[in-house]
Amino acid sequence: MDSKDTIEVLNDLIETCYDGEKGFRDCAEDIKDVSVKSTLTQRAGECATAAAELQDLVRSLGGKPEDSPSATGALHRRWVDLKSAITGKSDEAILNECERGEDVAKKRYKEALEKDLPANVRAVVERQYQGVLRNHDQVKALRDRARAS
Numbered sequence: 001m002d003s004k005d006t007i008e009v010l011n012d013l014i015e016t017c018y019d020g021e022k023g024f025r026d027c028a029e030d031i032k033d034v035s036v037k038s039t040l041t042q043r044a045g046e047c048a049t050a051a052a053e054l055q056d057l058v059r060s061l062g063g064k065p066e067d068s069p070s071a072t073g074a075l076h077r078r079w080v081d082l083k084s085a086i087t088g089k090s091d092e093a094i095l096n097e098c099e100r101g102e103d104v105a106k107k108r109y110k111e112a113l114e115k116d117l118p119a120n121v122r123a124v125v126e127r128q129y130q131g132v133l134r135n136h137d138q139v140k141a142l143r144d145r146a147r148a149s
Helices: 003-030 034-060 071-087 091-113 119-148
Strands: none
Touching (some): 003 034, 003 091, 034 091, 034 119
């Protein structure tokens, strides 16, 4: 895979990280449970850190890194806002949408790892993918807990 293709893959993941950051922050604003709010805010920060790390990789390859969320992520957040206005903003409903966002992140990272990435890039993407999996599982557990209450 040449540098241009690698940069494209990384820029897609940067958008994914920004989508995650914005999604976690939006969910944290609406969550009533203070401990869950704190967890989601922390996850938003981790997404921002991951985006910065990927941006550094893009720069090291001579590319211009993305610096904003994707249009798809923005559409999803608008849909969540509209749905919430209609159905109400229960913690369970908010965490359902948060989990849906993490499903997208899992898919994008998995697709990136199917590419022939340089070893140093693959190592970063793989490590970040493990973080995405942990985030997804944690959000799912929080949602299940909210559902049970």
